Amino acid sequence: MNNESLKGHLDFLLLSVLANGAAHGYAVIESLRQQSGGHFDLPEGTIYPALHRLEAQDLLKSYWQENAPRRRRVYELTSKGQKVLAQRREEWQAFSKAVNATAGI
Amino acid sequence: MNNESLKGHLDFLLLSVLANGAAHGYAVIESLRQQSGGHFDLPEGTIYPALHRLEAQDLLKSYWQENAPRRRRVYELTSKGQKVLAQRREEWQAFSKAVNATAGI
DNA sequence: TCTTGACACATAGTATTACAAGGCTTAGAA
DNA sequence: TTCTAAGCCTTGTAATACTATGTGTCAAGA
Numbered sequence: 001m002n003n004e005s006l007k008g009h010l011d012f013l014l015l016s017v018l019a020n021g022a023a024h025g026y027a028v029i030e031s032l033r034q035q036s037g038g039h040f041d042l043p044e045g046t047i048y049p050a051l052h053r054l055e056a057q058d059l060l061k062s063y064w065q066e067n068a069p070r071r072r073r074v075y076e077l078t079s080k081g082q083k084v085l086a087q088r089r090e091e092w093q094a095f096s097k098a099v100n101a102t103a104g105i
Numbered sequence: 106m107n108n109e110s111l112k113g114h115l116d117f118l119l120l121s122v123l124a125n126g127a128a129h130g131y132a133v134i135e136s137l138r139q140q141s142g143g144h145f146d147l148p149e150g151t152i153y154p155a156l157h158r159l160e161a162q163d164l165l166k167s168y169w170q171e172n173a174p175r176r177r178r179v180y181e182l183t184s185k186g187q188k189v190l191a192q193r194r195e196e197w198q199a200f201s202k203a204v205n206a207t208a209g210i
Numbered sequence: 211t212c213t214t215g216a217c218a219c220a221t222a223g224t225a226t227t228a229c230a231a232g233g234c235t236t237a238g239a240a
Numbered sequence: 241t242t243c244t245a246a247g248c249c250t251t252g253t254a255a256t257a258c259t260a261t262g263t264g265t266c267a268a269g270a
Contacts, residue, residue, distance in 0.1 A: 004255065005200050007110030016208040026247055032207060039203035046228055048249065050175035061196060067218055070236060070247055087209060095110050096201050103121040103194060109226065112256055131218055151257055153220060158256095175218055175265060 006040075010050055012092055013040065013086040014057065016078065021077035024065065025051055053073055059084050111145075115155055117197055118145065119163065120182065120190040127181035129170065130156055156180055164189050 017023070017031045029047055032040045054060045059081035065072040077085065099105075111118075122136045134152055137145045157164070159165045164186035170177040182190065204210075 002175045003196075004113030004228075005196070007112035007256075009204060010228075013204065013207050022226085024247075035207045036203040037206060039199060040207065043229065043230095043231095044248075045230065045250085051141065052249095069238095072247065089210070090207070091108075091110070092204065093210070094144060096204075098141040099114060099118065099201075100119050101142060101195065103197070105194070105200070109257075112227075115257075128219075131216095148258065149219075150259065150261095153218095155257085157220090177218070185215085 006042075009092065010042075010046070011054060011059075012085070012088040014047075014054060015049055015081060015088060017077060018060065019082070019085055020076050023072050024072040024074045028074075028075070054081070111147075114166075114197065115147075116150070116159060117193040119152075119155055119159060119189070120186060120193060123165065123182050124187070126174060127179050129177040129179045131177075133180070152209055159186070 013032060017028055017035065020031070023031065023043070025047055028051070029042060032042060051060065051062075055062055057073070058078055060075045060077045061078050062073050065074045077102065093097065118137060119133065122140065122151045124131055125136070128136065130149070130152055133156070134147060134149065137147060156165065156167070160180070162166055163183055165180045166183050167178050167180045
């Protein structure tokens with residue numbers, strides 16, 4: 001939420017959300033909020049730069065959606081993004097397991 | 106490890122380790138390595154500043170250990186530190202639960 | 211003896227990051 | 241018309257873990 005705990009995990013979350021299907025930035029924010037049970041209510045200044053970063057790393061590709069009531073840039077996973085997502089998933093599980101073990105949980 | 110995933114969680118780990126008993130910096134590094142199954146092998150440049158930070162926040166107190174073969178600064182939890190640890194523990198559990206829910210784990 | 215490595219502490223500087231704060235546009239409701 | 245939500249963007253900032261480097265002690269081996 002309002003602390004530093006998200007750092008280093010945001011990319012994993014974004015890739016996870018987009019693994020459910022292509023979506024534009026505002027929808028990603030919505031999905032994050034809903035799927036996390038309201039825990040991740042992230043500002044646009046967090047999401048948009050992160051999406052740009054992931055696209056620059058070839059983990060996402062994007063296009064302007066035509067025939068939409070408002071202009072929307074839609075993002076979707078690349079094949080590289082899918083591989084990296086699988087990797088990030090394992091890293092997250094190893095990380096959380098290690099934290100739990102250290103904390104006696 | 107070598108990425109940013111630790112950010113915001115290191116304090117929780119340090120408090121957790123010291124909840125098992127007072128220890129000096131080098132021993133904290135050892136405990137972190139062992140309790141995490143080798144996952145957290147953190148350099149001294151990470152640990153010492155973090156311990157100082159926690160002490161500055163009154164979550165730890167420290168003293169130079171006398172009659173030791175080498176000079177050691179021993180850290181232990183304050184009562185405030187214990188309370189904050191319990192709080193951090195809940196935050197971690199809520200956070201990891203939210204990540205898992207978002208990622209479909 | 212000399213050297214290597216483990217033990218033990220410390221700090222200055224760096225890169226990365228999430229976020230705050232602001233700005234822009236458009237559609238639909240009040 | 242006015243307002244709000246949708247939708248995108250960027251600049252600057254604070255916090256953080258880490259790299260690199262320095263200090264010194266001690267034990268063991270070459």
